Amino acid sequence: KNEVEQSPQNLTAQEGEFITINCSYSVGISALHWLQQHPGGGIVSLFMLSSGKKKHGRLIATINIQEKHSSLHITASHPRDSAVYICAPTFGNEKLTFGTGTRLTIIP
């Protein structure tokens, strides 16, 4: 069974703090997506990774294929970053498997 584990489930931090969200999976993957979901339901794709590291603004995503682990980092966090972050690997068959999500709250 392809399993995905995310941690932490909930994270509260002060504005400006460096944030790390982790994602581990059990078998080899083809690609991994990091998604952001705000209250109200809309989902935005932040990154798609198959190796290495990607950066977009204050967001950085890394993946270690050998360790079967990916991390999402947010630098200089801001209240508007408050959302649920979800990792979603694909296992080579166009089928996404989702982590349970990390609910991030940034306090001003």
Place this chain on the structure above:
Amino acid sequence: KAGVTQTPRYLIKTRGQQVTLSCSPISGHRSVSWYQQTPGQGLQFLFEYFSETQRNKGNFPGRFSGRQFSNSRSEMNVSTLELGDSALYLCASSLGGPTNSPLHFGNGTRLTVT
């Protein structure tokens, strides 16, 4: 460029009825995938279509079906609705599919079954 459009946004149906949801992808995208989100189960994959062919299907009963048209627009159908089908249904489009292309999500259709 227009984003992914899902219609309708909200739907209320009675148990036993059937429902059809629509998803119009970004122009040029040939892959459309569908997902169900519930508070209890989280996000789950329903199916993925590419150039009118279903390439993969999630673990849902046969009451859940879909199709894709030649213009890449996709529909999903749920027959004989059950209370547990109440959920947010999301579709996402991409150029080549979730394995090799970034996903663009629609705003979802919130289905309530009474």
